[in-house]
Amino acid sequence: MRDEAAFVEFAQSARGRLRRTAYLLCGDWDQASDFVQEGLVRVYVRWPRLVRHGGELAYARKAVVSAYLDHARRRSSTERPQEADPTLASDEDVATAVATRAALMAALAQLPPRQRACVVLRYFEDLSVEATAALLGCTEGTVKSQTSRALFSLRSMFEDSPFGELAEGAASW
Known part of the structure; x- marks a missing residue:
């Protein structure tokens, strides 16, 4: 039986750290959120077994890294940025x-x-x-x-x- 409340509590507590790890892997905060989401979906599927055996965070980290590596193996998107966003500060001001x-x-x-x-x-x-x-x-x-x-x-x-x-x-x- 799946304990939804325990999973939600785990996901909320681990999300920040997993997102930072994913950001370091991909260099994009939005894409990092996607990898964390995909990783947490994988954790949710295995949640009852993970709770019985422990290691939820380790499995979640592995799931996020796997999501990143899976994405890296795919062909790149055909979307290409057209021009720089004028609302963002330039590198000279940083x-x-x-x-x-x-x-x-x-x-x-x-x-x-x-x-x-x-x-x-x-x-x-x-x-x-x-x-x-x-x-x-x-x-x-x-x-x-x-x-x-x-x-x-x-x-x-x-x-x-x-x-x-x-x-x-x-x-x-």
Whole structure:
């Protein structure tokens, strides 16, 4: 039997953290909300079994990452923006910290989906190699090699940029 109230309480408490993780994966808050929604649908389907065995948050995180990876495998949309939104502030008006964050998000966006997932889960979600491998359904060696390649790529992107401090701190994210 499905306990609706418990699921709603779980979804409300986990939604913010899952959305931040999804944002780090995709770089778009609206798309992150879609991935969280899809992940929570997957959690809802398995809710009775999850409650019996525990690990609701771990399964929800895995469902969100899977939704992102599934989306990354699909062909891109045919929708293309026509012009910049004049109501949004330009990058020149943004504080240095926000510009640095934008540069990091842009660099993350250039990584292949699997490498990006490894970096986000290891350094932003602070998961161990073992937990990351279990979540992505691969070996620990794959997580280590994908993370190493991703960090090398990120360092090389920031070497000669105004955000060179990101290259130096890449190991401590």
